[in-house]
Amino acid sequence: MDVQKILSAVACVLVFTACSKKSSNSVFSDSTALDSAACMGQAIKSKFIVQWEDGRFTVESGTDAESFKKEFIEPQLESIRRVEFDRRIQIESTKEYASSSVSDTWGLSMIKANSAYTQGVYGQGIKVAVVDAYVDVTHPQLAGRIAVNTGEIPNNGIDDDKNGIVDDYYGASFVSVPSSTTTPSPHGSHVAGIIAADSNFGPVSGVAPRAQIIPAQFIANDGGGSLGDAILALQYAASRGAKIINASWGGAPCVASLKNAFQVLESQGILVVVAAGNDARDIDVYPEFPASFDLSNQITVAASSVSDFMTSWSNSGFEFVHVAAPGEHILSTIPGNSSTYMDGTSMAAPFVSGTAALLWSYKPNATAKQIKAAIEQSVDVTSGHEFKVKTRGRINIQKALQVLGQLVP
Structure with missing residues (x-):
């Protein structure tokens, strides 16, 4: 040669x-x-x-x-x-009802959210993306919590910041699948309110009431969407500086590109919080995606009840589901300056996203893996109340703050 x-x-x-x-x-x-x-x-x-x-x-x-x-x-x-x-893909429906016999803030009390507030920790400085359905950015309890894109001039029809998206001042929509209804889905606004609703302007109290929400819509009004639109929304959320992405959806059986997208977020140090699903099945045995991805930056969440047991309809799994969080009789915001109660792991996931925002606000130098570790290592495990999740427990903010203080001095 x-x-x-x-x-x-x-x-x-x-x-x-x-x-x-x-x-x-x-x-x-x-x-x-x-x-x-x-x-x-x-x-x-x-x-x-x-x-x-x-x-x-x-x-x-x-x-x-x-x-x-x-x-x-x-x-x-x-x-x-x-x-x-x-x-x-078609998003799972959640149960919605107009009234409840339990305290509107039972979930916050259960996870001891007040322990953060007494230390001046409210999620300030942390951006949480709601990759979901429509978020009503005009809702009084959400309007002040939206992370505005200051590089953009609203409603001028121009991509001022040259990011490829026109008028994304309050967030962006990636919906390309036609909807069978013009009535906005309440799902995205409900999720956003659980994370960061400002109780000064209505009945809903968000877990991290000074966190900022980045709306990234890919779910149409009828609950339909596409895998590609979801990936574009995830990518957008990362580009806007989200530390946490809430993914209260599932139903994607064909997952190669979606897993690749999640792995990119993993490399960027972004924490992704995912709903386990509402089919009462073990996703270790019958996988559902993205809930069953086993990534270091992901927390998959089951739903706990008012009595602090696993709800009968929540998905579970000792390998792929990490923690439980309140997901029953949850009051939160919906479009049109209103609120309602919903059940679902879609509601449990934003409790964990809000918790992560509080922790990151408490220790801004923490990594996604440290935030995840603090949440997992601090769950409440009660004899006779063990959850069918990896940690066997339900989140506890008071203990999570203590654990994070030890992980990040």
Whole structure:
């Protein structure tokens, strides 16, 4: 072998992407075993989730898979890591009712939230993204808690900060799936209120009432959405400086791109709090995503009842579900300057997101892993009340602050 051939071989090893055997078929993932017939049934055949080599995600349109490979993938092959069909997902419904016989703040009392407030810790300085349905940014209890994008001028039809999104002053919407109703879903506003509602302007008390909310909508008014829209919303939340992302949704059986997106958030040090689901099943045995992802930056949350037991409908799992939190008879904000009660792990997750905001406000230099460790190591485990979760317990803010103080002096 002459010197030129040796140099070429070395260059191929060092710059492996330039000499790889990548093809449009190899980066298009839908021929893999991960994608079942059920997944293909949910595929949006004209939309494609693209993960680029630099870690970014985009959602692109095409006529069909073969033409997309030829016209989009092949000319940019070396810049593309993975492509798959976008998918329709339907968010689980939560139980809603107008009145409750229990205290409106029973959840806050149960997790000892006041122990943070007496120390002047209210979640100040911490941004929590609500990747969910519509958040009513005009609601009196939420309006002052929205993290405004100061690089943007509202409602001028211009992308002032050049981030690719027009008029995202109060957050952004990534909904591309048509909705069967024009009535806003209450889900996103309810989640946001549990995290940070300001009790000075109404009946709802948020766990971290001075945290800031970043609305990132991908769920349409009827509860439908797409995997690609969810990924774009997650990516946006990270770009806006969210320390915590609340994901009170599930129902994504085709998870390659979604897990990749979660792993990017993991590398960015962002804590992701996920609802376990409301199907009364063990997700260690019957996985649900994103709840069953096993990532170091993720906390999956089951729902505890007023009597401090696991609710009958909450998903569980000793491996993939980490903690329990209040998820029954939860009062929070809904669109139109109103409030209502809901049940669901969708309500339990934001209790943990609010708790994480309090902890990060208490120790701003903490890492996502330290915040997670403090929450997990401080749960209340009561004999006869053990939860079917990894820690066996329900969150306790008072103890979590003490644990975090030891982890981060």
